Amino acid sequence: MTATNEKITNSDNDTIACICGNTADSSGFYAYNSGNEVEPTLEDWDGESMFCAACLRVFRQSTGTVIDHPRSIRMLDGVVINRDD
Numbered sequence: 001m002t003a004t005n006e007k008i009t010n011s012d013n014d015t016i017a018c019i020c021g022n023t024a025d026s027s028g029f030y031a032y033n034s035g036n037e038v039e040p041t042l043e044d045w046d047g048e049s050m051f052c053a054a055c056l057r058v059f060r061q062s063t064g065t066v067i068d069h070p071r072s073i074r075m076l077d078g079v080v081i082n083r084d085d
């Protein structure tokens with residue numbers, strides 16, 4: 001885990017905006033678990049960890065606190081997306 005002071009803006013439940021400029025209407029945000037996109041189910045997901053599909057910052061949905069920033073994430077369809085930076 002990479003601890004940072006970064007925060008994702010979450011002004012209300014429908015409006016999430018990442019530090020990188022991504023929004024739900026752009027690249028979007030997905031449920032995250034251990035380097036993978038997961039279905040947002042009780043079995044696969046903790047109900048909190050989301051990631052930005054544009055920059056791969058991982059954050060807690062309820063607080064917007066960035067909790068990790070992995071180099072790559074495997075999507076549900078098996079495609080691995082990598083950070084640009």
Ligand SMILES: [Zn+2]
Pocket residue numbers: 018019020021022052053054055056057
């Ligand atoms: Zn982002």
